[in-house]
Amino acid sequence: MPALFDTYKIRGLTLRNRIVMAPMCTWMAELGVASDWHYVHYASRAIGGIGLEIVEASAVEPRGRIRNKDVGIWGDEHIEPHRRLTEVVKSHGASPSIQLAHAGRKSETVDDGAGPADSIAPSAIQFGPDFALPREMDAGDLATVKQAFVDAALRAVEAGYESIELHGAHGYLLSQFISSITNQREDEYGGGIPGRAKYPAEVVAAVREAIPQDMPLLVRVSGQDYVESGNTAEDVGAVSRLLGDAGADMIHVSSAGITPDMLPIRSVFPGYQITLAETIGRESGLPTIAVGRITEPLLAEEVIRNERADLVALGRVLLREPYWPLRAAHELGVEVDWPPSYIQGGF
Ligand SMILES: Cc1cc2nc3c(=O)[nH]c(=O)nc-3n(C[C@H](O)[C@H](O)[C@H](O)COP(=O)(O)O)c2cc1C
Structure with a gap:
């Protein structure tokens, strides 16, 4: 039976434990x-003590930033700053990963001269009154953005990242393709699940082809839209299976974000997305990461021991408690190596 502090192997990567730092924009x-x-x-x-550290949404194009102050990886000038992060993360035993992102119609950026500043999306549907009306992506746009993901992945490899996560969740560009709420295309990239999964799968395949064979490729998805006629967990399971066929190794299961309505249950109860990870893992046949208000070590342990997901990601709790894994190990009675300089502060 696997446990939270067991190592985890995927392709050529071995993590020291099953604890993931969820990507969080700063x-x-x-x-x-x-x-x-x-x-x-x-x-x-x-x-x-984190095992897998996923660096926040990093934009593959300037117009793909969520906000102007997002991290980017659209240019070679970004490689060295990322290398500093990967080196320090590795030197402390964690594995650095990066979330490659494009906000599509949800970009709130104002033009700061960094590059293209128009808003693009699968269909010309506005996210809300404060957002730009996006232009429907044509064949040229599809090719440009796919290449931007590939180039960003190559920069990430050069910067020393050990795995890559594509942001296909929360109503950002790839997620906009996956949901029928935002994808009303009449070409082969719209319609039913195979059509809606087609562009994200093409991006997965292109990135998979470009990165080293032993490097894991993750995709984060919204496991449910929480909108009438939006995606259910079963739908996203079917999409994930197609992403797996295209080369994705693991699915990181979040939810929501496709419409401006806040998810009412988002903060209400611990583990609110775990059942989505279970369904999507089952339907896709792929390993999964569960995330969502998992703040207590025993709940994280439960998810792993009951094999409800393969890894557990923590978001907000890590903003207030960066050494959470050290506390968790103490509470679960597991011996882990402490940073030598901090041993005297041990529990
Ligand atoms: C400040 C903040 C920034 C976030 N930025 C990202 C992001 O860059 N990419 C992403 O996929 N999710 C992002 N999220 C969502 C988190 O990764 C996580 O899925 C969510 O907070 C739920 O987990 P939690 O309850 O443990 O915080 C962000 C969340 C917060 C609070």
Whole structure:
């Protein structure tokens, strides 16, 4: 029976435990360049004992930023700042991963001269009154953005990341293709599940082809839209199976974000998305990461021991408690190596 502090192997990567730092924007970059803030932020969580650290949504194009201060990886000038992060994370025993992202119609950026500034989406449907009306992506746009994901993945490899996660959740660009609420295309990239999965699967295949064979490729999905006639977990399970066929190794199961309505249950109960991970794991046949208000070590342990998911990701709790894994090990009675300088602060 697997346990939270067991190692985990996927392709050529072995993680020291099953604890993942969920990608979380910190909005502290200038023109996409990661700063000392990011260095301290990611170094701290590696010192704290995380197994897999997924660096926040990093834009593959300037117009793909969610906000202007997002981290970027659209240019070669971003490689060195990312390398600083990967080196410090690895030096403390965690494995650095990066979330490659494009916001599509949900970009709130204002033109700062960084590059293309128009809003693009699968269909010309506005997210809300404060957002730009996006242009429907044509064949040229599809090719440009796919290439931007590939180029960003190659930069991520050069910067020393050990795995890559594509952001296909929360109503951002790839997620906009997956949901019928945002994808009303009449060409082969719309319609039923195979059509809606087609573009994300093409991006997966292109990135898979470009990165080393032993490097895991993850995709984050919204496991449910929580909107009438939106995707159910079964739908997203079917999409995930197609992403797996295209080369995805693991599915990171979040939810919502496709419409502006806040998910009413988002903060209401611990583990609110775990059942989505179970369904999607079952339907897709792929390993999964569960996430969503998992804050207590025993709940994280339960998810792994009951094999409801393969890894457990923590978001907000890590913003207040960077050394959560050290506390969890103590509470679960597991012996882990402490950072030598901190041993005297042990429990
Ligand atoms: C400040 C903040 C920033 C976030 N940024 C991202 C992001 O860049 N990419 C992403 O996929 N999810 C993002 N999320 C969602 C988290 O990764 C996570 O899925 C969510 O917070 C639920 O997990 P939690 O209850 O453990 O916080 C963000 C969440 C927060 C609170």
